[in-house]
Amino acid sequence: MANCPECETQVIVDEDVEEGQKLDCPECGNELEIVNTNPLELRIISTDENGEGTW
Numbered sequence: 001m002a003n004c005p006e007c008e009t010q011v012i013v014d015e016d017v018e019e020g021q022k023l024d025c026p027e028c029g030n031e032l033e034i035v036n037t038n039p040l041e042l043r044i045i046s047t048d049e050n051g052e053g054t055w
């Protein structure tokens, strides 16, 4: 489990994720990247600029 750097929502992350893996925050919808696995650390790749990827 890691926290979204944008909204600090707890994001469920698999135990076996690798650095560079991407996921979406379920709360703010930002695309996140795993930058560190121990401890788990996320960074925001992109903010919701054009609505791309937003449903």
Ligand SMILES: [Zn+2]
Residues within 6 Å of the ligand: 004, 005, 006, 007, 008, 009, 025, 026, 027, 028, 029, 030
């Ligand atoms: Zn978020």
